[in-house]
Amino acid sequence: MQLIVDALFGAGLARDLTGDARALIEAMDAHPAPVVAIDLPSGLDGDSGAVRGAAPSAMLTVTFARKKPAHLFAPAYVGDVVVADIGIADAIVAQLRPRLFESAPALWRDLFPWPARDAHKYARGHAVVWGGAQMTGAARLAAHAAARIGAGLVTISAPRDVWSIYALWRADILVEPRDELGDWKRTLEDPRRNAVLIGPGAGLDQPLVAATEMADGKQLVLDADALTAFAGHALPRGALLTPHDGEFKRLFALDGADRLGSVRRAAAASACTLLLKGPATIIASPDGTAIVSTNGTPYLATAGTGDVLAGLCVGLLAQQVAPLVAGAIAAWLHGACARRVGPGLVAQDLSERLPAILADLACG
Ligand SMILES: NC(=O)C1=CN([C@@H]2O[C@H](COP(=O)(O)OP(=O)(O)OC[C@H]3O[C@@H](n4cnc5c(N)ncnc54)[C@H](OP(=O)(O)O)[C@@H]3O)[C@@H](O)[C@H]2O)[C@@H](O)CC1
Numbered sequence: 001m002q003l004i005v006d007a008l009f010g011a012g013l014a015r016d017l018t019g020d021a022r023a024l025i026e027a028m029d030a031h032p033a034p035v036v037a038i039d040l041p042s043g044l045d046g047d048s049g050a051v052r053g054a055a056p057s058a059m060l061t062v063t064f065a066r067k068k069p070a071h072l073f074a075p076a077y078v079g080d081v082v083v084a085d086i087g088i089a090d091a092i093v094a095q096l097r098p099r100l101f102e103s104a105p106a107l108w109r110d111l112f113p114w115p116a117r118d119a120h121k122y123a124r125g126h127a128v129v130w131g132g133a134q135m136t137g138a139a140r141l142a143a144h145a146a147a148r149i150g151a152g153l154v155t156i157s158a159p160r161d162v163w164s165i166y167a168l169w170r171a172d173i174l175v176e177p178r179d180e181l182g183d184w185k186r187t188l189e190d191p192r193r194n195a196v197l198i199g200p201g202a203g204l205d206q207p208l209v210a211a212t213e214m215a216d217g218k219q220l221v222l223d224a225d226a227l228t229a230f231a232g233h234a235l236p237r238g239a240l241l242t243p244h245d246g247e248f249k250r251l252f253a254l255d256g257a258d259r260l261g262s263v264r265r266a267a268a269a270s271a272c273t274l275l276l277k278g279p280a281t282i283i284a285s286p287d288g289t290a291i292v293s294t295n296g297t298p299y300l301a302t303a304g305t306g307d308v309l310a311g312l313c314v315g316l317l318a319q320q321v322a323p324l325v326a327g328a329i330a331a332w333l334h335g336a337c338a339r340r341v342g343p344g345l346v347a348q349d350l351s352e353r354l355p356a357i358l359a360d361l362a363c364g
């Protein structure tokens with residue numbers, strides 16, 4: 001069997017490839033033999049995964065000590081990734097003060113809000129979700145996910161006309177009718193209602209900026225329509241924002257060749273935690289620390305899965321998990337649920353897989 005070992009350039013490549021080097025890489029890629037890359041397929045930018053001129057699609061990439069960003073952002077080029085131990089001690093890596101991490105239970109298991117033995121429901125937080133008048137499914141998907149991830153109580157604020165759709169749906173979710181913003185204000189008055197989600201199915205004709213301002217002082221997740229509504233307005237500092245690319249671009253500049261940099265810049269500029277969804281979901285805090293979750297599947301590309309993710313986020317915030325960690329846990333669990341469902345996935349399936357996944361996590 002023939003095999004091509006690509007050891008031409010690694011993660012340090014700092015300019016676009018031209019001339020003989022580029023021709024060699026193109027010939028490598030065109031050849032039928034599988035490519036095994038050392039460190040990175042030559043031509044990939046180690047920091048972003050962008051292709052600098054040309055790069056082969058490797059079957060396998062063997063890297064050393066730790067993955068580099070490109071291993072997370074360019075799955076089609078790196079193939080399977082093996083991290084080889086070449087004796088670089090953890091203490092040496094720590095001295096480099098890494099600011100990018102891959103989301104996996106080892107990173108955050110100790111920060112997961114397992115209920116204390118003497119917990120009562122109010123100790124597990126109370127999440128409030130803004131319900132829309134037409135697309136009622138989105139807020140329901142989110143509320144159910146918030147409850148499944150462990151929020152002690154979840155309340156949907158529902159327009160009175162469609163209140164019964166929400167109220168008759170699940171017995172474990174609280175529903176409060178809303179005629180006007182004053183009702184929303186009253187729903188938020190109780191300080192135990194500590195985390196709020198606005199956006200899924202919320203309705204662009206609604207006063208979502210004013211509704212967000214009323215939630216000042218609470219942990220906040222803004223998604224979907226609430227993000228769109230904030231175009232041209234100052235974002236609420238400290239919130240967790242969960243855009244897809246389209247929503248992100250309405251608020252910030254998105255450089256497709258440097259998604260990580262784009263998310264970090266957006267987080268710093270807005271003083272919010274950003275979670276940019278996609279095959280590699282990037283979560284970044286204003287100080288530049290970023291976590292990437294790559295365990296989703298393309299079956300997640302179906303309506304409502306983002307609403308579930310936003311619900312997981314607010315459910316974790318209600319349990320006093322910090323926004324960066326909440327985003328990282330939510331994105332990983334979302335991907336893990338999708339893997340358990342597999343082909344045929346619809347958004348409602350995701351939260352139903354959570355109990356088994358959480359049970360496995362709890363067992364370590
Ligand atoms: N069951 C329910 O009730 C459900 C209710 N839902 C609710 O519907 C509302 C609208 O939500 P939405 O996501 O359709 O948003 P919207 O503001 O129209 O932007 C979409 C446009 O952005 C762009 N775009 C670029 N990249 C993109 C990407 N990666 N993923 C997606 N889009 C991307 C692309 O434009 P293009 O780039 O093609 O010009 C695309 O046309 C919202 O309230 C939501 O919660 C849904 O959650 C479904 C389940």
Ligand SMILES: Nc1ncnc2c1ncn2[C@@H]1O[C@H](COP(=O)(O)OP(=O)(O)O)[C@@H](O)[C@H]1O
Nearest residue numbers: 277278279296297298300301303304305306307
């Ligand atoms: N190809 C893909 N691979 C992995 N995850 C994906 C893919 N496509 C979409 N997703 C995930 O599915 C979810 C879709 O969210 P979103 O676009 O907000 O949908 P909706 O608004 O319908 O709820 C996000 O979590 C995103 O990361």
